[in-house]
Amino acid sequence: MNQEQIATKHYLHYPKGDFPPYLAYGFRAIFLLLAPYIVISILLWGFVFSGYISPFSPFSSFSNDMLSWHIYEFLYGVGIAGVMAFLFTGLPELFPGTVPIVGKKLALIVGLWVLGRVSFWFIDFLGVYVVAIINLTLFVWLISYAVKPVLLDPLQRHASIGYTLLILFCIEVWFFGAIAGFWSFMLLDIFKVALGGFMTLIILVLRRVSMEAMNEIITDERIDDTFIAKPPRYNLAVFTIVTFTIVEFLFPQNQILGWLGLAAASAILAILSDFVLKNESIFFKPYTLYMMTIFILMALGYGMMGYDHLNSQIYGLNHFRHFLTTGAFGLSIYMVMIIISQIHTGRHLTSNLFITFSVFLIVVATFIRALIPFFTEYTMIMYLSSSIIWALPFIFYSFQFFGYLIKPRIDGIAG
């Protein structure tokens, strides 16, 4: 297989200079830090929330509100790292004029992300303004990198991603404003809106990732067909998710949310029809199943929340929401890591037992966490086991892919 077949699309310009492999392309440094950070965060949270260790006072004002720390760090800590990796890797490909971020510049931006994580832990000492400035600066920088190619693109091919990022930035400002006392909102309500924003972003990103990953497999396996992620299906899913999110914020107890949840679930499941090709079947290829699992988990999340709103006997909204967070969000991050780590280090996109097992573990962890309302007597053990099981895939990732990340591309291309 020659180089053209391994990486069909590439940046036009690569900065001059000699860069260490871990700083030779955006995703490398990010994933090297992200995987351990995910493991540490989830294990810490699992042990704290299940009562095995006490909240890590005194260095966080969130010691009494660990839930906010947990949600913020996963959405705006882990989530933003995933977005960074996607943009730094994807933009130079989608818009070939965009120069990849490498070397010192990459070290600086990744350093800012690390600072953001550490600062949030020390919010008591640093004050909300310092923490807000550090975290918001990272986001502003990210948006400024994406604005020119994405938002100013005359064809507006990927503008929806840019606008979603802008909205997520506004939600982060809203969050810090609420902590600083500028306005009075429940942080949990803000997080629910942010989660809706991230689910929208995942749908939009997966449309691009699916196109790349599926067609990569189709080309590799010489299948005579093309995978097309049909925009109307994704648009309907986004519309229903956004509607659900807005109505949930304005009327959190309204029964309409039941129907909207079911609508969102159906719209998300409709996306799966993309994986049925016209001439050939790719249905049982590993990556097809992995990508489909993300959509199924997301659909389960909205579907179960909808069911909860329509059924007065069940009180499991926030548990079912974990189909979105532990499930769809977690698996999306994992898949983005797996796919980028292979394709963009010059390798073919392949699956193996570890990857399959990891996906399975994320699904298992999600079900354990989300179905707690049906097994309340085992609540604590389910919290803890779900966290541990969810952490394992990222530990496996570290062992399996760190070697790829710290070594140059095997096809000899820079990056």
Add this chain to the structure above:
Amino acid sequence: MKFLLKIIKDFPAYLWSGWGALASIFLFIACWDLGAQLYGELVLPSPLKTFATLSEMLQSEKVWAEIIITTKRAFFGFLISAVIGSVLGLIAGLFATASMMSRPIVTILMGMPPIAWIVLAMIWFGMSDNTIIFTIVVASFPLVFVGALQGTRTIEDDLKEMCDSFHLPPLMKLTNLYFPHIFSYIFPAWVSALGMSWKIVVMAELLASNNGVGAMLANARAQLDTPTALALVVVMIGTLMLIEYVILEPIKREVELWRD
């Protein structure tokens, strides 16, 4: 047989593609719920209340009997209009004079409001099944007739000439040229006629019968029982959607595949 096997093979994928439609139905139900919250349960019962009433209704054998009566009437009416409309439409399509002559009559039939036919049928047949079936036939027949007529009239002369120049046997001509072309016109006309039959049967029963879903609807109206009325509407729409989207649409897609 090959045709049927292809439909069965594609059926799961087709069924799965229905999620998008289901999403818009749920969005519609959400709007319905909003309406119920704004105007109150008496004016517009909530979807949950309606579905609960529906579920209760479906426990009763009497309700099932009424649904079956309505279904039979609609089916017979549709069947008669499909047969007569298809045969006459095909004949009219074969002769330009018949086609020219039948057009204004069809326009008159289509322009006549079904409610007027019901009144006339009640005078002619009294309060009987005939009134209802007649109204269905007269309202649905023109749709099928026009479909069959157009199907026959629009066969391309070039294709006919090609068949002749290759001396295709009549059976092959029929199965490879006439049937696929005419069927692709006539089948959507049948689907429209079925929808029409379904609407007309309820209206006719409401005015001219003391049994069937339409009569139940009249009772619900008299007792201001809006949940039951809406539940009956759900039954009608649900049944029509089931027949149209689960049975007819897969056949239609297969029939029209050659157009691609």
